[in-house]
Amino acid sequence: EEQLVESGGGLVQPGGSLRLSCTASGFTIGSYFMSWVRLAPGKGLEWVSGISGSGGSTYYEDSVEGRFTISRDNSKNTLYLQMNSLRAEDTAIYYCAKNNIVVVSAQDHSCMDVWGTGTAVTVSS
Amino acid sequence: DIQMTQSPSSLSASVGDRVTITCRASQIISSYLNWYQQKPGKPPKLLIYAASTLQSGVPSRFSGSGSGTDFTLTISSLQPEDFATYYCQQSYFHSRTFGQGTKVEIK
Numbered sequence: 001e002e003q004l005v006e007s008g009g010g011l012v013q014p015g016g017s018l019r020l021s022c023t024a025s026g027f028t029i030g031s032y033f034m035s036w037v038r039l040a041p042g043k044g045l046e047w048v049s050g051i052s053g054s055g056g057s058t059y060y061e062d063s064v065e066g067r068f069t070i071s072r073d074n075s076k077n078t079l080y081l082q083m084n085s086l087r088a089e090d091t092a093i094y095y096c097a098k099n100n101i102v103v104v105s106a107q108d109h110s111c112m113d114v115w116g117t118g119t120a121v122t123v124s125s
Numbered sequence: 126d127i128q129m130t131q132s133p134s135s136l137s138a139s140v141g142d143r144v145t146i147t148c149r150a151s152q153i154i155s156s157y158l159n160w161y162q163q164k165p166g167k168p169p170k171l172l173i174y175a176a177s178t179l180q181s182g183v184p185s186r187f188s189g190s191g192s193g194t195d196f197t198l199t200i201s202s203l204q205p206e207d208f209a210t211y212y213c214q215q216s217y218f219h220s221r222t223f224g225q226g227t228k229v230e231i232k
Contacts, residue, residue, distance in 0.1 A: 035221060037169075037221075037223075039163075044210075044212060044223060044224070044225045044226035045161070045163070045169060045212050045214075045223040045226065046223065047214070047220060047221040047222060047223060050219060050220075050221065057219075059219040059220055061220060062126065095168050095169070097169075099221075102174060102175065102178070104156070104174075104175040104178055105156075105175075107155075107156075107175075109156070109157060109159075109174055109175040109178075109216060110157075110216040110221075111159045111171055111174035111175075111180075111216060112159070112161070112169070112171060112214075112221075113171050113174075113180065115168035115169055115170075116168065117167075117168055118168055
């Protein structure tokens with residue numbers, strides 16, 4: 001069974017840092033694009049960041065660009081999100097997700113088919 | 126940046142009702158559109174990918190349609206376990222933007 005387990009969340013003061021981890025089992029993360037997605041209190045899902053299977057390409061939502069860094073250690077089958085200069089508006093449940101590629105009508109389509117249970121990040125003084 | 130707009134933001138419906146949720150992309154995304162269901166305290170669950178393909182294990186009362194910029198998620202006969210928040214998400218661009226969500230509540 002394919003599973004993802006996040007860790008590293010917690011309470012941090014504004015301006016502080018946290019590193020989230022996401023460990024996979026049942027599949028090799030190096031074969032997939034991986035994403036971080038968050039759900040803030042009273043808000044909807046927000047895609048935060050993504051990384052290619054090789055780790056050579058990274059992508060960020062505008063509000064976290066320059067503050068967050070996504071990375072992966074394929075030897076540990078683990079995805080990371082380094083979060084610096086944290087703000088109150090970064091308070092959320094953070095999920096990691098596997099982006100599967102499915103072929104439909106000869107086109108490659110990406111969808112997030114495996115999700116972790118999430119780790120809570122609270123930014124408050 | 127691409128924007129995904131869902132409507133309505135919330136709706137009240139009864140068991141057995143037919144429910145339709147729409148999603149509009151600010152740019153053409155062909156059929157690169159996925160739908161997810163999320164219940165409180167749980168991670169999102171993939172329902173439909175490539176606009177209209179049902180994920181394995183998802184009941185056939187769920188269906189998706191659309192292409193270009195306008196998409197629809199339909200639940201043909203609402204069941205008690207379907208009360209949840211539904212999100213569309215584009216996969217055309219690397220930034221996998223979500224819609225703001227549609228909360229389906231019990232009437």
